[in-house]
Amino acid sequence: MLRDITLGQYYQTDSVIHRLDPRVKLMTTICYIISLFIVDNFIGYILAGAFLALVIKLSKVPLKFMVRGMKSIIFLLIIAVIFNLFLTPGEVIFTLWKLRITREGLRQAIFMAIRLVFLIMGSSVMTLTTTPNNLTDGMEKLLGPLKIFKVPVHEIAMMMSIALRFIPILLEETDKIMKAQIARGADFENGNLIKKAKSLVPLLVPLFISAFRRANDLAMAMEARCYRGGEHRTKMKPLVYKKRDWLAYSTVVCYLVCCVVFGKILL
């Protein structure tokens, strides 16, 4: 169950999307999320869906990787749909006991579901096609101007990239500790919520201890390799915009304009 989260997992292949500058991918993802909240008719969502489908196709990442990431939000998705379905006031089309489904509610629920699914898939495309190091490089560069306000941009980027690198390792470790505790008679499956939460203590304590130990080791290893913060540091892969990046930017602008025109103004 813990292995199902694909957010932050890089899918190794070679595609146009993989080669794009991470800054382009970051900006595109942000624009895409904004576009999902701008549009509120079917044409808009078809547009958003088509854009996503095109990007997924170009990225050469198998669809099952994105769907796998979806499992983690299924609960959230159901709650959002139910709330929208029953609690939106408007023209009643169906009544079940005290619950009323309205036309507006139905519409809202469907849109909300599509929105969430697209949102997760859209951001998975970014994380699946960009190495975390690349991603944080992009963020560091994009947020660079904040350095004037004494924001430790490099340090934040480094922390994020390390956190991402350790996600799979810590997941594996969690699995291992879980199995070890189950072998000693721990029960993670049964009981009510409080009991279940309590049963997590023997899982989390060793996990935290090991995470601290790892952090200590890693800090030492980084220092041993002359790490001293962002100053005087050169880049192995400096970010330089290429022709395809500008092309991607213009595509995104076109898409945004289309979204505003078709998804918002024309109803």
Next chain:
Amino acid sequence: MGIVETKNLVFEYIRRDEEGNVEGITRAVDQVDIDVKQGEFVAVLGHNGSGKSTLAKHINAILYPTEGTVWVDGKDTAKEENLWDVRQKAGMVFQNPDNQIIGQVVEEDVGFGPENLGVPTEEIWQRVEESLRAVGMYEFRRHSPNKLSGGQKQRVSIAGVIAMHPKCIVLDEPTAMLDPNGRREVIRAARALNDVEGITIILITHYMEEIIHANKVFVMDKGKVAMEGTPREIFSRVEELKELRLDVPQVTLLAHELKKSGLKLPDGILTFEELSAALGYGKKK
């Protein structure tokens, strides 16, 4: 003066209670004098808690001496202004392969050291390629480190150190968490670096088989250097090693026992070939 030299090196771990009062002092390294020449392959041997890892961390300026001095390439490690020079000259590979790889892709990790040194971009790529080829991991440059075996991860870590162009590499129990295959890979890589590139290797270990090829061996016990010499000299003192709770390779032990029961054998036999030759096998053919 050699590449690494220590003089009267003492290091004490100070334990403090919650108020910060000194509770106890543990002397981890006690009056150690070692001298390692450029290009040597040196092994430091000792059981857990003998102070060998603490000694290793002094060579990379991760720890500073409580008393005495450590020089790396003629520079005093305790001086602030020498810090980055020392760390570049003496690279370090640690025990746990997972906890020292920073990059998400093999080549990015190898590039981490040169990036920190401020090496220009084109040269970083050159260094990464050279280093990965030197440890035989070039084909894996685009892989995620999580998908590599333990031995491969350790070789990537070694490449990450070589990319900084050190004069000396300290390997702090690099094979302790590996299976026999991984262990062989790592030791082979270290020996190749020593032979081909002439990089000084200081191998900290508690596996006896790994020190056979060293030029010099230091055996540590309770923070002190208990024995010093070539592997052959060390292995001919089987009784002393046993007292230090160190296992002797089986062949050496067998030869030692045979000799004790009256067979005429030379001291310090290290390999099966030597033993069978000494016993007169192979002559028949």
